[in-house]
Amino acid sequence: MKLLIVAVGQRMPAWAQTAYDDYAKRFPPELKVELKAVKTEPRGSKSLDTLYAAERSRIEAALPRGIRIVVLDERGSALTTVALAGRLKQWQLSGDDVALVIGGPDGLDPEFRRCAHESIRLSDLTLPHAMARVLLIEQLYRAWSVNASHPYHRE
Template identity: 75%
Template sequence: MRLRVVAVGQRVPDWASAAWDDYAKRFPSELRVELKAVKTEPRGSRTVEQLQAAERERIEAAIPRGARVVALDERGTALTTAALASRLKDWQLEAADVALVIGGPDGLDPAFRAAAHERIRLSDLTLPHAMVRVLLVEQLYRAWSINAGHPYHRE
């Protein structure tokens, strides 16, 4: 199974890239985690709807065929780490790839969000996109660790 994080935005600080790489290499071979960064649409004089539509095309092109789509959205379901571990276990049982999608500065296209299989949120806080990538991969690793039987300090 593969977890593909599709994130709008190609430029991230070195610390975020280093943190992503550190967590991504910890996953076992049977649960690969990869990042696919897609270009942010140039702002110019376009409407938010036009920007989101252009980014949606890039996002959809980066999602593996047949993948379960999970949109990260501020209006999505809040999960505890244990609940994310349970979701991860369910995704692994389904055996399909999962695409976790992080939108651009203007968020995700509303129709894309509505069509996603799931919508989750990482925080009630507004976070920089680079931080979201790191937080997401860390929580996915923690969820895998729980499912693998590693001690979890909250139990």
């Protein structure tokens, strides 16, 4: 199974890239994680609909056909780590690859969010984009560790 993280925004602070890379290399070979960063649409005087459309087009171009789409959204389902581990196990058992999509500064196109298979949120707090990437990969690793009875996660 492959987890594909599609994130709008290409510039990550060095600390965030280092943290992301550290967690990404921890995953076992049977659970590959890949990051595809897509360009943020320059804001300027463009309408929100124009921004959404441009970023949605880039996101969709990064998504392989037939992949399960899970959007990260402030209105999504709140999950505990154990619940995320359960989701990860379900995704693995289904045999589908999963794309977790992080929107840009203005979020994701509303229609794209509606068409996604699932919507989850990382926190009730507003997070900087770089922090969201790091938190997501850490929680995915933690979810894997729960399922594998690895000592990383303790309750």
